Amino acid sequence: MRRPSHTVIAVAAAIALTAAAAPTAQAGNPSGGTPTPGAPGIGDPLFPGSGNGGYRADHYTLDFDWQAPATAFPATTTIEATATQALSRFNLDFAGNTLLRVTVDGRPAITAREGDELVVTPARSLRKGHKFTVRVDYTADPTQQRHRDDAIETFGWIPTPDGTVIYPQPDGAKMIFPGNDHPSLRARTTVNITAADELTALSNGTLTHKRRAAPGRTRWTYDSRQPVAGQLFQLAVGKYTLIDSTAPDGTKLRDAVPPSLVDQVEQYRTLTPRHLEWVKNKLGPYPFDSYGLLVADTDLGVALETQTLSLVPKADLLGDKVNAERNMVHELVHQWTGDSVAIERWADLWLSEGHARYYERLYSEENGGANFEALMREAYRQHDIWRRDAGAPAEPTEPNLFKRMRYDGSALVFYALRAEVGDDTFAKIERAWATRERGRAASTADYIALASKVANRDLAPFLNAWVYGPKTPAMPGHPDWTVDPA
Known part of the structure; x- marks a missing residue:
């Protein structure tokens, strides 16, 4: 450096x-x-x-x-x-x-x-x-x-x-x-x-x-x-083939693909309209004027939700369909949570990455991927270890900010909340978060307050234990789930 x-x-x-x-x-x-x-x-x-x-x-x-x-x-x-x-x-x-x-x-x-x-x-x-x-x-x-x-x-x-x-x-x-x-x-x-x-x-x-x-x-x-x-x-500057289209809801789509990769990524790149409709059903209207994929001809190993034009390494679209869709949906969800609804402080990153990982896993299960509940049970098992090594979801330090706790460990918080309040109330909380906070920078406290208002009950004790507590709470509805000792 x-x-x-x-x-x-x-x-x-x-x-x-x-x-x-x-x-x-x-x-x-x-x-x-x-x-x-x-x-x-x-x-x-x-x-x-x-x-x-x-x-x-x-x-x-x-x-x-x-x-x-x-x-x-x-x-x-x-x-x-x-x-x-x-x-x-x-x-x-x-x-x-x-x-x-x-x-x-x-x-x-x-x-x-x-x-x-x-x-x-x-x-x-x-x-x-x-x-x-x-x-x-x-x-x-x-x-x-x-x-x-x-x-x-x-x-x-x-x-x-x-x-x-x-x-x-x-x-x-x-x-x-x-x-x-x-x-x-x-x-x-x-x-x-x-x-x-x-x-x-x-x-x-x-x-x-x-x-x-x-x-x-x-x-x-x-x-x-x-x-x-x-x-x-x-x-971005380079040689690209620009591909413009329109989603069924009228959202303008624009993809930029290196000419040598156009045919190779076609089968996955064209899935964006389907992904867009799926996420809209969960989180409400798409919050920006356009969306697209910037396919990067690099060895970069990580995608990024750059606003309206997600950066996707070529490797993400050259592998199997399940992983390709997981990565695409993850970055798309960020347009709602992380981009439109920004984080107020870096400690609130769990709201951004946890949401993206939660919906990525949920979509993947519905489309041939791994069982969502099994993944969450495994995350639960390791949660105390992650708390010890990387802090509770909303208590990171700068060196461990982007460790696994902010991804799978934070997705588990939303899984637990859904188990606590029920599917219908959870869906209302999530849609309200993405629509009422649209265009704002919001915090962990804001999410807890909104969830409590929508659920018509004080969820602060429940959520505070999950995002700040030294130990992983019991998982609602799953008394048989156990946590490995840290």
């Missing part, structure tokens, strides 16, 4: 303002209090540096001038933001890359690199409520990667034979562009990607423009009408 050096870049025109920083701050804030620095994080215990305080990012315009695999290229990020306090300076999450210039409202700003933080001191302080624009020019490094010892493995820029895809989860978006890199902080995006004519560029949302940028180069523009979190952002 490469840590950027601590450098300070000062714009000459702004240096002269340093000595007069205090009076400038007062002059720039006739109301809203004395300007103070925005926090370098939002207070998430697992990733203290993720996100930033003092402002809200409302819209990102990202410009990428892609050149070639493993080749640095020009990039610009423009952030439209609103100050939530009187700001003397603020931070952006930004890792690696070569910083060139930063302006705030068109004026050069003083900047400092502190690890993965870019500290920005504007020429004039910002009053509370002020809408401001930050422009960051930099040289992007598409070789940046980091690694984790859990299900994530490698994240950041993932090379393909003729381009790249990105895997920004959990906090890798800062290697792609400067911003607020936390799952609860989302903003609309407009993404402009310029590349050679023979290549295709892809991002979240809808393709709004495709036009000639220069001889031999094409500019692709994508707009995401619904806000996107950094960990769900996608940027």
Whole structure:
């Protein structure tokens, strides 16, 4: 893992303002209090540096001038933001890359690199409520990667034979562009990607423009009408066959497949409409404008629910049908739980991954896969061991965040809840969660409160024991199930 050096870049025109920083701050804030620095994080215990305080990012315009695999290229990020306090300076999450210039409202700003933080001191302080624009020019490094010892493995820029895809989860978006890199902080995006004519560029949302940028180069523009979190952002460049269609409910479908893989993945890729209808029956209307699969010609071993365009390694669609469908349904379910209903803190990840694993297993059983109850009984047997090694479902630490407890161990919580309240009430809870919380960042406490309201009984004692307790509770309806000692 490469840590950027601590450098300070000062714009000459702004240096002269340093000595007069205090009076400038007062002059720039006739109301809203004395300007103070925005926090370098939002207070998430697992990733203290993720996100930033003092402002809200409302819209990102990202410009990428892609050149070639493993080749640095020009990039610009423009952030439209609103100050939530009187700001003397603020931070952006930004890792690696070569910083060139930063302006705030068109004026050069003083900047400092502190690890993965870019500290920005504007020429004039910002009053509370002020809408401001930050422009960051930099040289992007598409070789940046980091690694984790859990299900994530490698994240950041993932090379393909003729381009790249990105895997920004959990906090890798800062290697792609400067911003607020936390799952609860989302903003609309407009993404402009310029590349050679023979290549295709892809991002979240809808393709709004495709036009000639220069001889031999094409500019692709994508707009995401619904806000996107950094960990769900996608940027892909390479040779792809684009396949557009429409689901029975009118949802626009778009898949991007390397030409050499089109025929090989056809039988599984075309199952998306069936999967979409199945998940809708469980969780309600699809929450976005479009959906599709980005099939990655890489050795990447993990798929990712990048919003509206799930990243799926080719191996997931070249094996047997049961596993292919399991993986496809898992990432599709995330569009409801994890993408539309975001997690408020990283400790709430069990709500995202547990839901996806629960419905993936349920669908698989209905379509030739393993017996769901047998899988849950096995998860129950190991649950105390997982609690010891990776914490209770809602009590992870950063190193074990994406361990098995957040997947099978968390799916077991929903299985237990269904056994406790009955099939009909559980179905109502789940549909209410996906529809009432749509477009929000929600927490474990929010889920417990909503479940209690729908069930018309206090489920806090039951669910708290499952997601926070030191020992696995008894499984309702299964007195014969036993837990191996930890």
